[in-house]
Amino acid sequence: xxxxxxxxxxxxxxxxxxxxxxxxxxxxxxxxxxxxxxxxxxxxxxxxxxxxxxxxxxxxxxxxxxxxxxxxxxxxxxxxxxxxxxxxxxxxxxxxxxxxxxxxxxxxxxxxxxxxxxxxxxxxxxxxxxxxxxxxxxxxxxxxxxxxxxxxxxxxxxxxxxxxxxxxxxxxxxxxxxxxxxxxxxxxxxxxxxxxxxxxxxxxxxxxxxxxxxxxxxxxxxxxxxxxxxxxxxxxxxxxxxxxxxxxxxxxxxxxxxxxxxxxxxxxxxxxxxxxxxxxxxxxxxxxxxxxxxxxxxxxxxxxxxxxx
Numbered sequence: 400x401x402x403x404x405x406x407x408x409x410x411x412x413x414x415x416x417x418x419x420x421x422x423x424x425x426x427x428x429x430x431x432x433x434x435x436x437x438x439x440x441x442x443x444x445x446x447x448x449x450x451x452x453x454x455x456x457x458x459x460x461x462x463x464x465x466x467x468x469x470x471x472x473x474x475x476x477x478x479x480x481x482x483x484x485x486x487x488x489x490x491x492x493x494x495x496x497x498x499x500x501x502x503x504x505x506x507x508x509x510x511x512x513x514x515x516x517x518x519x520x521x522x523x524x525x526x527x528x529x530x531x532x533x534x535x536x537x538x539x540x541x542x543x544x545x546x547x548x549x550x551x552x553x554x555x556x557x558x559x560x561x562x563x564x565x566x567x568x569x570x571x572x573x574x575x576x577x578x579x580x581x582x583x584x585x586x587x588x589x590x591x592x593x594x595x596x597x598x599x600x601x602x603x604x605x606x607x608x609x610x611x612x613x614x615x616x617x618x619x620x621x622x623x624x625x626x627x628x629x630x631x632x633x634x635x636x637x638x639x640x641x642x643x644x645x646x647x648x649x650x651x652x653x654x655x656x657x658x659x660x661x662x663x664x665x666x667x668x669x670x671x672x673x674x675x676x677x678x679x680x681x682x683x684x685x686x687x688x689x690x691x692x693x694x695x696x697x698x699x700x701x702x703x704x705x706x707x708x
Contacts (some may be wrong), residue, residue, distance in 0.1 A: 410609060416440075420500060426535040428704060432567045437498040437510035437530040438461035439561065442539060444704050448568025450642065451561065452662035454671065459562070459657060463613040464494035465530060466558035467545070468522050470651075470686070471672025472595035475569035478681040480554070480603070487521050493528060501529075508532045514548070525549035538603075538703040542566070544698075554681045554689055556670025559700045561636060562662040563642060565612065569707065570639035573612075577636070578654065578665065580629040581609040582697070589623040589671070597623070597673040615656040623671060633705075634665060649697040667700050686697040 416433060419440055420481040423429035427441045428450075440462060442451040454462040469478075479485075493512060501509035512528045519525075525548040527607055533540045547553040561612035566573040584605055608629075616622060627650065635641035649667035656663050670686030682689055690696055 409679050421510050422506055422534050424534045424536050428539055432508055432532055433458045434498050434500050436494045437465055449621055455655045458660050463561040466490040467493035467528055468555040470556040470558040470668045470670040473549045474673040483520055506534050522584050524553040538701055540701040542699040546695045547692050550692050552689045556686055558668035562664045565661055565663040567640055570636045575636040577609040579633040581631040582628040584628055591620045597672050598675045617656050621653045624652040625654040626650050640707045643703040645701045
């Protein structure tokens, strides 16, 4: 595949935007990435089945946004640092920013975002965020590198937010889909209040290591697993195909959809929303990392499409 290759055909919501960068593996996955947000725009199996949601803005505007420099929502949509108050929207600004495409070939693509006057007004730190995409057969790996280009410590969180089709192509009944955790998890999960802030814990809906997906789980927003034990998950239905997710250096997990929507977001994170009573400096916020000057932090998620037997 090269720059002149046809892009993956759009789902019914309309034609894809100009400038998508396609990558793919013969006999494996095809993908296309939008430099706006460095967002995965299409992901298709070798039979042409769309694995990623089509992003209907009447339901939800995202497809697979990149979350930086925060994950989730801040109390009052603001944070405190060094005696000043700064405002950031839910999940930060990277998902709305234009990344600069870097070198790419048939199977790889690179995107970079650096601080500028607009970002520094909301986040007064010198950074470089690099997002990479690589396809090897039936596996897509998305990598992230956060670099502190300044001369003071830099606070940040980061997350991936892919919306996978629910049900999967050839995956059978929607109600039969489930997520299988590789390891036992804590007995409780965290929940958000109506403002999108961490407000309480409740018993986990896992049955052993299985999460049986149903709309009622998400009537009160996302399921949040802080410091998850499983860094590999399998999203599947009995006898159907599966998507195997493996993460690196992302200790938290969110699972979310809108009731009756045809997607499920499986979101590996470093960090999460503010607690409803948090009022400290951003460096004190649970889940925020402090990156030293010149330091680079790396993380990744891999999605492997496994065909049904």
